[in-house]
Amino acid sequence: MEEAAEILRNRQDYLQLEQLGTYASGIVPFSDWESLTMEALIGMGRYEEAGSLYAETVDRYFKERGIRPSQKLMDSLDQLGEQMLHPYGMLDKIQTELAESRADIYGGYLCSYPIFQGIYRMVTRMMERGGQSIYLMLCTIIDSKGNPMKDGEQLEELSCRLGDAICTSIRHGDAVNRYGKGQYLVLLVNTTLENCAVVQKRINNNFLIGRQRTGVQYYVSSVTCEIE
Structure with missing residues (x-):
């Protein structure tokens, strides 16, 4: 081939x-x-x-x-x-094409992995002069025994529900990516480690229903500027 x-x-x-x-x-x-x-x-x-x-x-x-x-x-x-080359255009038209519809702005910015990767790389560059405090959070669905759920009929429904819970629990300026089955990446911009814990509580409140035995495991890492 x-x-x-x-x-x-x-x-x-x-x-x-x-x-x-x-x-x-x-x-x-x-x-x-x-x-x-x-x-x-x-x-x-x-x-x-x-x-x-x-x-x-x-x-x-x-x-x-x-x-x-x-x-x-x-x-x-x-x-x-x-x-991809675009035809000659004026700035106001280009800006209109780039802008996000107001109707689409709801909760966190849910995006594909390549876009999430691009956002991550961009904000790490911005840290060089902006001094923002940025955290990367990995959310993993776990079963009643605390083990990561990797398959099963229930996982897809839980994953969709977790995505909704995350998007409604973070700000418009934070990015979200469904990384794998039962896993999400969240980029929290201009925040603190204490606020990350607050976000986790919000997600749990929006995700957990009744006597639900499954839960979410969180890992948080500080993002550092990698440009020398």
């Missing part, structure tokens, strides 16, 4: 490369062959289709296998961003 892809890549035969990626994805699912299809779509300038394929692939991998995007898929997304 790799040799065939390299031949088609050198020939710039993106149509056949797209077909090759689609074929490979069908024969060996969940093996990142979608990156070939994305590469071909980008090569043909079909950026919107490439973006849709990425979103669909990440969603399917997560729902069916509970895994986050591979580095290969994320590299394809980076390539998409680099090659």
Whole structure:
């Protein structure tokens, strides 16, 4: 597959490369062959289709296998961003396109892993001169014995409920990512360790129902500026 892809890549035969990626994805699912299809779509300038394929692939991998995007898929997304050129525009129009709809602003900012990673890297850069106190929190659903829940019919329902509980418990300026089955990452900006504990209590209040035996385990780490 790799040799065939390299031949088609050198020939710039993106149509056949797209077909090759689609074929490979069908024969060996969940093996990142979608990156070939994305590469071909980008090569043909079909950026919107490439973006849709990425979103669909990440969603399917997560729902069916509970895994986050591979580095290969994320590299394809980076390539998409680099090659996407917009027509000439004025600043006010660009700003309107960038802005988030007011109707969508509710609780924390729930986003995909690549976007969460970008936000994390950006805020660590901002810390160099801003001096903000930022914390990264990992929330994991646990069973009645205190062990992380990794599968089971109940896990998906609990995961969705935990996501809602987190989003309603944090500020608009904090970011959330569903990292895996039963796990969420939360980036708490400009806060304190004491406030992290307050956030955890809020999440528990919004998540726990009646005599619910499952719970949430929290790990919190201070984010430090990594730029020298």
